[in-house]
Amino acid sequence: MLRTTGRRAITATAALALTFTMAACGAANESGGSGGGGEDAVSGAIKGAGASTQEQAQAEWAAKFSETSPDATVEYSPDGSGTGREKFINGAVQFAGSDAAMDDKEIAAAKKSGCTGETIQFPVYVAPIAVTYNVKGVDELNLSPDTIAKIFDQKITKWNDPAIKKENPDADLPSTTITPVNRSDESGTTENFTAYLDEAAPDSWSHGATEVWPVKGGEAAKGTSGVVSTIESGNGTIGYADAAQIGDLDAAKVKVGDEYVEYTPEAAADALEGAERVEPDSKTNYAVELDRGDVEDGAYPIVLVSYAIACSDYKDPAAAETVKAYLEYATSEQGQKDASKAAGNAPLGKDGLQNAATALKQIKTD
Incomplete structure (x- = not known):
């Protein structure tokens, strides 16, 4: 807990x-x-x-x-x-x-x-917090907790990585470099997101739950609007944000049990x-x-x-x-x-x- x-x-x-x-x-x-x-x-x-x-x-x-x-x-x-x-x-x-x-x-x-x-x-x-992304040619994306954790921990660095391909066999995944986007400021959204990684993917995420983004590298942006704007302006970008504020950006379905679940406010x-x-x-x-x-x-x-x-x-x-x-x-x-x-x-x-x-x-x- x-x-x-x-x-x-x-x-x-x-x-x-x-x-x-x-x-x-x-x-x-x-x-x-x-x-x-x-x-x-x-x-x-x-x-x-x-x-x-x-x-x-x-x-x-x-x-x-x-x-x-x-x-x-x-x-x-x-x-x-x-x-x-x-x-x-x-x-x-x-x-x-x-x-x-x-x-x-x-x-x-x-x-x-x-x-x-x-x-x-x-x-x-x-x-809900959306795992939102901008990759040309990829309109649908399935991700498990471990894969999400490895992407944001920069252990998975290419969009056509075997781990992502395994979860998305029908997707045309490019060799584009993955650019994780995180909050640059100390954020409750970051704490909620890292808490999820800590609890759902403990073998792949070793940084715990924290308001301060713990992984160096990638792109950092200030505030929810900054994260969304940075993802929108890039290609190969992926980040986390309040789902109500991601606009037209795509969001990944997240694996729960044996199925991949789309975010909903009701959930x-x-x-x-x-x-x-x-x-x-x-x-x-x-x-x-x-x-x-x-x-x-x-x-x-x-x-x-x-x-x-x-x-x-x-x-x-x-x-x-x-x-x-x-x-x-x-x-x-x-x-x-x-x-x-x-x-x-x-x-x-x-x-x-x-x-x-x-x-x-x-x-x-x-």
């Missing part, structure tokens, strides 16, 4: 900061809706930062949220998971998004500075519903453990779980109300449907919605 509260550090993204001036949603609740202003309208100004994987979802939440009170201002900068956590710890932002949950040391650090109350964290965005959501919590009795920490090396047949095994991070106590009551209202909308049934339609991620299931609702009740607004 991988504890998603492992090593943490600073992540950045090439994307520019997203700034949304929008109404907060006092009427949002766990059954969902963006609220309607009036007596329930809020007017606090808050800032958030973090995962670039959440960028499209945050943009959609912002757009829908802006239909409510005009006096609330919310900013979200997709600077990367580690940067978002760091800013939250230091009190520079009131909420964060992260593809890796905060660990005990980070929570303790936040208590001394940015969040003197309890740190609240729960899954808000779930998506990612199923993985979250079956995950074990790190602290089962906590009402504030909903970080989960995923067993990526042992998934059911037909399920897609490379899954990204991205978190919302907030605080139970804020010095500014108006900010507390706005954080709570905004995240209540994001984790409502409607908010999740809106994000899924715009970004292609998987809506949270019943348990995920309830966990978020319970966590957000811990935010003090009096």
Whole structure:
């Protein structure tokens, strides 16, 4: 099992900061809706930062949220998971998004500075991680966990390598050199991907699960958009990215048991519903453990779980109300449907919605 509260550090993204001036949603609740202003309208100004994987979802939440009170201002900068956590710890932002949950040391650090109350964290965005590639003449590709691990560890260096040919007997594989593309910044997506390699291909991947890409060479790019752009502009390139953001790039089917499975958002959501919590009795920490090396047949095994991070106590009551209202909308049934339609991620299931609702009740607004 991988504890998603492992090593943490600073992540950045090439994307520019997203700034949304929008109404907060006092009427949002766990059954969902963006609220309607009036007596329930809020007017606090808050800032958030973090995962670039959440960028499209945050943009959609912002757009829908802006239909409510005009006096609330919310900013979200997709600077990367580690940067978002760091800013939250230091009190520079009131909420964060992260593809890796905060660990005990980070929570303790936040208590001394940015969040003197309890740190609240729960899954808000779930998506498959695609093994995406750009090879002329290859529109379909099957890859086993061991082959994926050897490609990214640069042990397999040509597209017509016997190991790849064996899994793709009908493909016209060229002798083109394989160019692996990884994140240059410290990334929760990298941690989720290397966790999969560590658990599903332990004999072929010796680098463990880490936010810092451990193999030298290849191509490195900053942020999700940087990885996708680098793969698109090359030939023979292969990388890993949030499947919702790969655009027209092809993605490999991944071997699970005796079959090769295509990614789907639904399979990612199923993985979250079956995950074990790190602290089962906590009402504030909903970080989960995923067993990526042992998934059911037909399920897609490379899954990204991205978190919302907030605080139970804020010095500014108006900010507390706005954080709570905004995240209540994001984790409502409607908010999740809106994000899924715009970004292609998987809506949270019943348990995920309830966990978020319970966590957000811990935010003090009096």
